[in-house]
Amino acid sequence: MSDTPGRPGDRDASRQPIWARPERGARGPAPTHSRDAIVTAAVALADAEGLAAVSMRAVAAALGTGAGSLYRYLSSRDDLLDLMTDRVVAELRPYPPAGDDWLDEMLLVARQQLALHRAHPWLIEVIQRPSGVGPESLAWFDNCIRILQPVRCAVTAKFEAIAMLTGVVSLFARTEAAAGSASFAGADLAAYPHLVAAFRQPSPPAPRTDLFERTLRSLLTGLLAASPEVG
Amino acid sequence: MSDTPGRPGDRDASRQPIWARPERGARGPAPTHSRDAIVTAAVALADAEGLAAVSMRAVAAALGTGAGSLYRYLSSRDDLLDLMTDRVVAELRPYPPAGDDWLDEMLLVARQQLALHRAHPWLIEVIQRPSGVGPESLAWFDNCIRILQPVRCAVTAKFEAIAMLTGVVSLFARTEAAAGSASFAGADLAAYPHLVAAFRQPSPPAPRTDLFERTLRSLLTGLLAASPEVG
DNA sequence: CCGAACAGCGAACAGTGTTTGCTGTTTAGA
DNA sequence: TCTAAACAGCAAACACTGTTCGCTGTTCGG
Numbered sequence: 255m256s257d258t259p260g261r262p263g264d265r266d267a268s269r270q271p272i273w274a275r276p277e278r279g280a281r282g283p284a285p286t287h288s289r290d291a292i293v294t295a296a297v298a299l300a301d302a303e304g305l306a307a308v309s310m311r312a313v314a315a316a317l318g319t320g321a322g323s324l325y326r327y328l329s330s331r332d333d334l335l336d337l338m339t340d341r342v343v344a345e346l347r348p349y350p351p352a353g354d355d356w357l358d359e360m361l362l363v364a365r366q367q368l369a370l371h372r373a374h375p376w377l378i379e380v381i382q383r384p385s386g387v388g389p390e391s392l393a394w395f396d397n398c399i400r401i402l403q404p405v406r407c408a409v410t411a412k413f414e415a416i417a418m419l420t421g422v423v424s425l426f427a428r429t430e431a432a433a434g435s436a437s438f439a440g441a442d443l444a445a446y447p448h449l450v451a452a453f454r455q456p457s458p459p460a461p462r463t464d465l466f467e468r469t470l471r472s473l474l475t476g477l478l479a480a481s482p483e484v485g
Numbered sequence: 486m487s488d489t490p491g492r493p494g495d496r497d498a499s500r501q502p503i504w505a506r507p508e509r510g511a512r513g514p515a516p517t518h519s520r521d522a523i524v525t526a527a528v529a530l531a532d533a534e535g536l537a538a539v540s541m542r543a544v545a546a547a548l549g550t551g552a553g554s555l556y557r558y559l560s561s562r563d564d565l566l567d568l569m570t571d572r573v574v575a576e577l578r579p580y581p582p583a584g585d586d587w588l589d590e591m592l593l594v595a596r597q598q599l600a601l602h603r604a605h606p607w608l609i610e611v612i613q614r615p616s617g618v619g620p621e622s623l624a625w626f627d628n629c630i631r632i633l634q635p636v637r638c639a640v641t642a643k644f645e646a647i648a649m650l651t652g653v654v655s656l657f658a659r660t661e662a663a664a665g666s667a668s669f670a671g672a673d674l675a676a677y678p679h680l681v682a683a684f685r686q687p688s689p690p691a692p693r694t695d696l697f698e699r700t701l702r703s704l705l706t707g708l709l710a711a712s713p714e715v716g
Numbered sequence: 717c718c719g720a721a722c723a724g725c726g727a728a729c730a731g732t733g734t735t736t737g738c739t740g741t742t743t744a745g746a
Numbered sequence: 747t748c749t750a751a752a753c754a755g756c757a758a759a760c761a762c763t764g765t766t767c768g769c770t771g772t773t774c775g776g
Contacts, residue, residue, distance in 0.1 A: 280743075282752055331732095471707075551724080551726065727766105732761100
């Protein structure tokens with residue numbers, strides 16, 4: 255149909271994910287940059303100035319080139335975001351050695367994940383968006399399955415539990431990031447009687463026994479222990 | 486400083502939320518459209534073609550006007566999204582009458598919230614974004630506090646529990662919306678031993694006893710029952 | 717009744733992601 | 747060895763986006 259030679263990212267292959275696509279062909283001059291360098295620059299930019307600052311032009315400028323040139327290495331901005339995600343997920347390595355209590359191990363994993371969100375706040379915006387799951391994310395998932403090996407329940411239950419864990423972690427991460435940004439200002443409080451009544455109650459001496467761990471603990475035990483066992 | 490007359494949305498008031506801002510002044514011709522009509526058009530557009538289709542130009546075109554004219558009624562697109570959220574949250578009314586079991590009531594609330602997400606898939610993208618909470622959202626929150634009145638625990642615990650509930654609901658909503666969109670394609674499965682081992686296990690006869698209710702039940706009881714009581 | 721305040725509108729501005737010719741370079745195959 | 751296909755880099759352009767601005771015409775308060 256088109257007599258123009260195959261363009262870069264979408265290297266002929268219709269919809270192959272970026273990880274399965276070769277970085278370059280055989281003929282032609284050597285590329286000046288690399289996929290890794292682009293991702294590194296993009297991550298640095300996102301860490302420093304937020305995800306909104308990661309425009310194709312800005313990333314290209316950080317590498318001393320033009321926006322259009324990036325499309326020799328990626329097929330779209332979404333591809334770049336996927337690569338960025340996989341890059342920072344790699345920071346969860348090395349995975350801690352196997353312990354004797356799977357619940358404690360899972361909680362440790364959750365804490366590490368939360369720490370990752372704290373180190374890269376843009377992850378929250380990137381992660382919740384239909385995207386391709388990269389090899390590092392798969393490896394992390396594989397490790398979770400390993401941790402849950404002693405749990406004798408359905409495999410699907412484990413999958414669901416892990417999904418819930420990452421979901422709740424991102425929930426906490428978002429709550430932390432958006433702390434104090436919700437503006438109640440200008441609201442007529444008198445219209446919400448139960449709310450003001452609740453506020454009138456004497457405030458307790460700040461229990462706060464780690465909501466994060468408490469939530470995850472009740473969630474994991476609830477999801478995995480009650481599940482029907484298998485052979 | 487500027488001798489240009491006050492522009493619309495940001496009616497002099499520096500940062501007052503959109504709900505506390507009057508729709509129009511006293512002088513001048515009667516407005517052709519209204520805030521409500523704009524929100525209605527925007528919601529209809531989002532329901533039909535997704536949130537990405539809700540551009541200022543598209544909404545304006547649906548009302549037979551230009552994009553710039555909308556700024557007589559709103560101060561930004563974010564304002565419009567906030568108004569859209571509050572509009573559909575109003576669909577949760579009327580709130581069901583008070584029952585005898587607060588846990589069942591909360592689960593009902595959660596199911597309604599999930600149904601709302603199913604009716605307006607764009608809500609997920611809109612809701613998780615630092616935004617102003619509108620009067621309808623406040624009323625919904627007030628109702629949750631009412632439901633939790635018989636629970637004798639700290640107020641902050643109730644707040645956290647409600648936040649967790651809406652968070653988990655949106656988690657399920659996103660999971661539903663993105664079902665089957667995660668592409669594992671092109672991955673070298675051999676690199677993930679525990680994953681393939683888990684898949685080798687005999688798949689159980691699909692227990693699936695409503696993960697949604699099971700999760701929320703274990704979460705709410707875990708968060709509210711274990712909390713220290715007060716007076 | 718007059719001038720300030722307002723509504724509507726279209727053009728323009730500053731961005732964005734992406735596509736497209738184009739030139740020059742490298743290499744595979746004849 | 748020579749040619750032709752494939753490739754890298756680049757600047758300009760395209761089709762968008764949210765938002766601003768100047769303008770004309772309308773409407774009401776003092």
